[in-house]
Amino acid sequence: MRATGILRISVLLVAVVGWIAAFGPTAAGQTRDLAEFLAAPEDHAGETVALEGELIGDYGFRRNGFMWTQLNDDAYTRRPLVESGFLGGSNVGIGIRMPHALAAGLDPPGGYRQRGPVVVVTGVFRYHDPDRQGETYIDVVALRVVEPGRRLAEGPNPITLGVGVVLITGAAVVLWGYRRR
Amino acid sequence: MLIRPTADDFGTIGHYLGRVLLLVAVFGLVPTVWAVLAREWHPLGGFLAMVGVFALIGAAFLRSFPDHETLDWRHGMVVVAVTWLVVPLIGSIPFLLSGHFGSPLDAYFDAMSGLTTTGLAVIQDLDHLASSLNFWRHLLHFLGGQGIVIAALVLFAGGGSLTLYYGEAREDRVLPSVRSTARFIWAVAVLHLVVGVAALGIAALVVLGFEWERSLFHGLMIFFAGFDTGGFTPQSTSLGYYHSAWFEFVASVLMVAGAMSFGVHFALWWGGRKRLPVNLETRTVIASLLATLTLTLAGLAALGIYSDVAGLSRQGAFQLLSAHTGTGFSTIPPSELARWGGLAFGGMAIAMALGGMASSTAGGVKALRVGLTLRSVGDEVRDILLPHRSVVDRSYMQFSRRWLTPELAKAAMTVALLYVALYLIGAGVGIAYGVPLERALFESVSAGASVGLSMGVTEPAMPALLKLTYIAQMWLGRLEFIAVFVLIGFIVSAVRGR
Numbered sequence: 001m002r003a004t005g006i007l008r009i010s011v012l013l014v015a016v017v018g019w020i021a022a023f024g025p026t027a028a029g030q031t032r033d034l035a036e037f038l039a040a041p042e043d044h045a046g047e048t049v050a051l052e053g054e055l056i057g058d059y060g061f062r063r064n065g066f067m068w069t070q071l072n073d074d075a076y077t078r079r080p081l082v083e084s085g086f087l088g089g090s091n092v093g094i095g096i097r098m099p100h101a102l103a104a105g106l107d108p109p110g111g112y113r114q115r116g117p118v119v120v121v122t123g124v125f126r127y128h129d130p131d132r133q134g135e136t137y138i139d140v141v142a143l144r145v146v147e148p149g150r151r152l153a154e155g156p157n158p159i160t161l162g163v164g165v166v167l168i169t170g171a172a173v174v175l176w177g178y179r180r181r
Numbered sequence: 182m183l184i185r186p187t188a189d190d191f192g193t194i195g196h197y198l199g200r201v202l203l204l205v206a207v208f209g210l211v212p213t214v215w216a217v218l219a220r221e222w223h224p225l226g227g228f229l230a231m232v233g234v235f236a237l238i239g240a241a242f243l244r245s246f247p248d249h250e251t252l253d254w255r256h257g258m259v260v261v262a263v264t265w266l267v268v269p270l271i272g273s274i275p276f277l278l279s280g281h282f283g284s285p286l287d288a289y290f291d292a293m294s295g296l297t298t299t300g301l302a303v304i305q306d307l308d309h310l311a312s313s314l315n316f317w318r319h320l321l322h323f324l325g326g327q328g329i330v331i332a333a334l335v336l337f338a339g340g341g342s343l344t345l346y347y348g349e350a351r352e353d354r355v356l357p358s359v360r361s362t363a364r365f366i367w368a369v370a371v372l373h374l375v376v377g378v379a380a381l382g383i384a385a386l387v388v389l390g391f392e393w394e395r396s397l398f399h400g401l402m403i404f405f406a407g408f409d410t411g412g413f414t415p416q417s418t419s420l421g422y423y424h425s426a427w428f429e430f431v432a433s434v435l436m437v438a439g440a441m442s443f444g445v446h447f448a449l450w451w452g453g454r455k456r457l458p459v460n461l462e463t464r465t466v467i468a469s470l471l472a473t474l475t476l477t478l479a480g481l482a483a484l485g486i487y488s489d490v491a492g493l494s495r496q497g498a499f500q501l502l503s504a505h506t507g508t509g510f511s512t513i514p515p516s517e518l519a520r521w522g523g524l525a526f527g528g529m530a531i532a533m534a535l536g537g538m539a540s541s542t543a544g545g546v547k548a549l550r551v552g553l554t555l556r557s558v559g560d561e562v563r564d565i566l567l568p569h570r571s572v573v574d575r576s577y578m579q580f581s582r583r584w585l586t587p588e589l590a591k592a593a594m595t596v597a598l599l600y601v602a603l604y605l606i607g608a609g610v611g612i613a614y615g616v617p618l619e620r621a622l623f624e625s626v627s628a629g630a631s632v633g634l635s636m637g638v639t640e641p642a643m644p645a646l647l648k649l650t651y652i653a654q655m656w657l658g659r660l661e662f663i664a665v666f667v668l669i670g671f672i673v674s675a676v677r678g679r
Contacts (some may be wrong), residue, residue, distance in 0.1 A: 038516065056308045057416050058399075061390040068389070068424055070416065072308060081306045087283050089641055091308045091417035095424050112221065112311040134492025135424055136513075160226030160278055167233020171206070174240035181247055 031120055034073035035092045041136065045127035051138065052146060053077050055109045055116040056093060067103040071096045071121060071138070072110070080115050082152045096121055098140035107149030118147040185678030186671060189250055196249035197260045198267075199242025205268055206235035208324060212275070216313035224311045227275030234271050258667035265656060265664075269293040272321060279314055281305050283641050286648055293652050295321030297659035298542055300412020300509035300633020301624075301651065303641045307417045312398060315415045319405035325659070326409025326439070326542035327370050328363075362443070369446050370408070373438060377404040380431050388427045399423075407435035410542045412509025412633030420499075421512040429499055432510060440506035440537030442549075444580060453580065461577045462538055465552035470505055473532040477501045480524025497525070500634070505532035507543035509633020519620060519636040530623055533632045534604060544631025544658050546600045549579070550593040557590035599662050603629040603654055610650045611638060628654040 031052040037044060053073035060068040075088020098121070110116025123140035126132070213228040215221075252260070269292035276288035287303045294301045295318050304310070304318075382400030385391045391399065402415045416422040420429060438446075448457055457463050478497045487493035496512060503510045511518065521529060536545015556577055564573050575585045607625030612618060616638050624638040628651040639651065657665050 038514065041517070057422065058389075058391045058395050062388070063390070070308075070418060070422060072417075074306075076306045076309060081280060081309055085280060087281075087305045087641070089305060091306060093308065093416075093418055095418065095421065097424075110309060112309055128487050128492055128496075130489040130492055132424070133426060133495040134487050134489075135421075136517075137424065154223045156222035157226045157278070160230050164226055164229020164231075164233045167230065167237050171233060171236030171240045174237065174244050175203075178240060178244040178247065181244075 034071070034094060037125075038092070038094065041125070041127050044125050047125050048122065048141075049125050049138070050120055050122045051094075052118065052120045053093070054118050055106065055149075056091075057109050057111065059103060059106070059109055061100060061103070065100055066097045067100055068095060068097045068137075069103075069109055070094065071119075077118060080152055082113065082154045095135070095137040096123065096140050097137055098123070098143060102140060102143050106145070110149070113152045113154050115150050115152055117145050117149040120144045120146055183674045183678035186675050190256065192246040193249045193252060193256050194259050194263075195242045195246035197252060197256070198263060199239045199246065201260065201264050202235050202239030202242065202267070202271075204239075205272070205324070206232050206239055208320065209235055209272075212313050212317040212320060215316050216311070219312050221311045221313045224275055224279060224313045227278035228313070228317070230278070231271060231274040234274065238271070255667060255671060258664040259671050262660060262664040262668035265296065265660060268324075269296050269321075272296065272317075275314060275317060276304070279311070281307070281310060281314075284645075286645055287641060290648050290652055291318065292321060293655050294633070295319075295411065295413060296325035297631050297655040298322050298326045298409050298411040298507070298544070299628060299631045299655045299659075300406065301628060301635060301639045301655075302413065302633075303639060303643070303648070305641050307415075310415075312415075315402060318413050319402045319411070319415075322409040322411030322413060323370070323405045326411065327367060365447065366443050369443060369450075373408050373435070374404060377408055377431075377435050381428070381435075384425070384428050384431050385423075388425055389423060403428075403432055404435060407432045407508060407510070408439040408542070410436060410439040410506050410508045410537065410544075410631070412503075414510065418514070419512065420510040421514070426495060429495075429512065433499065433502055436502060436506040436508045436510070439508070440541050440543040442538035442540040444540060445538065448580065456578070456580055459578045461552040461556065461579050462549040465555070466538055466548035469532070469535050469548065469551065470502075473505060473528040473535075474498060474501050476524050476528030476531070477521075478528075480526065480528060481521070483523060484521070484525060486520065501529060501532055504529050504632060504634055505535070505537065507533070507536050507545055507630060507632045509627070511634055515635045515637035518634065522619065526619055526623065529634070530626055533623075533626045533630045533634065534600065536630050536632075544629075546597045546630075550597050553577070553585060553590060553593040554597055556585055557594070560585065596661060600629065600658070603657055607650055607654050610647055614644050614647055624651075625654065629658040631655060631659050 031050045034051055034053060037049065037051070051071060051073060053071040054077045056070045056072045058069060062068065070093045072091050072093040074092040075086065076091070079086050079088070081087070107117045108114055121138060121140045122142040123138040126139050127136050128134045129136070209228065209232040213225065213232055216225040216228055269289060273285070273288035273292035276282055276291055277285055281304050282288040282291070283305065290303050378397070378400045381403050382396045385396035385399045386393055399415060405411065406413045414420060414422065420432060423429070442462065445457060445463070448454055478493060481487060481493050481497045487496060499512055500518070534545055535551055536547050537543025539547045539549040560573050560575055567573065576582050577585050604622070604626045607629055608622040611621030611625060616624070620636040620638050623636045626632070627634050
């Protein structure tokens, strides 16, 4: 009976925090820059933060009710490399986890020829979480899709394809001559 | 007096180089087929161009040098040293054409890092890279780890194979002939491939909850990088991407298997397990692992970075194991590793510098050389302390009782000193560019010992000379100097000899 009560209060708290996070001040654009945030992560341990970025890689739906993925906030979040050709350094990302329910209906995560959904996540920054043997991640309580995921167009380069075929043909001819000798 | 190489010398070297390049062209077909199956048409062009260049140069060499002599030591070493320069050069073509690299030097850096199983990377936007290109990055680990030339030995009969074998920094033959040893090495690799990919794939599917295709993909990539102690990963956050102690555990088993000598693999498979605990190399590697682990954990505890023992142990032990085996996986970002100062830094740097076992895919000085050096020093001290007519037992166990001759001790110490010099030179170049001492030393040791852990110095924007320095360190460290020195001597003889 007592356990049920605690569970109800917990669900209510998560709902309130989630509502505030989704519709409160942080959702109005006050997201943090991930690179700056990770420059001094120990200063933000336990804080509730809002981060904007692209969901990347995989959606790992685990049996414990959480979905794990990665949130990237870097040059490619705003300008996909395939479309712009702009190189903006290495990726900047952080692991995030959220209840399965929050992850329902999300577009596929980012990868080759796929731009993942750009989202604003609000959650608690778990820095060296003792419950997960020192892992660092964001425990997401609210998620808002800013820009849905989409396919990125990238086609073949006829020049490199042609050069490759010519070179391989040339090698075959040379090798044929060698074998005949 | 230097003797100028003859046309026959060049012919023999060219002939064998042609064979090896043709073999790499065949390996290059694997990611090409992958690109077709995955419908990744843009990278396909890069792969075709790469295979074409490998095949054309290889075929041209064979056609130009059809007659060849039996390889002698000089020829073999030159073939190996040139192979390890040329393969990353041509192998970087798909990288360069992918648009993920800022310059040809950057593409070459990653190809050299892949082949030498180092794992340092300057690729940009890795998280959006095509799967076929990711596969090629990791396949380079496999080719380099198992030895391209070793593969050539399996496929091509011919004399002089011993020189090629030793040229790739392999020291012991576990079977009577080099060719049968090479076959054994590849058999071990293929068996681990099947078991390792299955274990990692199942862990990704069941524990991480990934889709089955992606589970298989991650399993394959992490196997290549773990078993060959490479360190590349398909995602930018390295093994921290998976957030799973189980996944890290399976990867750790593969890392340890990769850092074990093929002699140990042979003993584990075909008897001789009882001799392992008394082997000088086994004892040395266990002692150094325990010592550096203690240093690292004590250092982390002193720094107070982790608030609990479980976190400190898991994170500290994994990074340390990754450093000691020369793998380079990490579960923490480089910026956090850079905060590991004091004892933790010392433990990690020493672990990287020492490396794994001889005749394994790990880099560094290697446990056998460390053991021989320490044993030799101990013998000298005992020789002085004991009465004049006493005889010091200068034998040691390495699968059988062997004698620690002055020549052997000298050879072990020389290579160890060369590694120290390599680490210091790289650190010096880093310091000259304003990199703080600790980070410069860490990054230099990581490059020279083929580890791949980074404190954030290695990045796309780092100076070109620093990239070239790390490339040279990876090449020298992986081939353990001798083949490179012979190549330099060969070039000097060609220019100044009579």
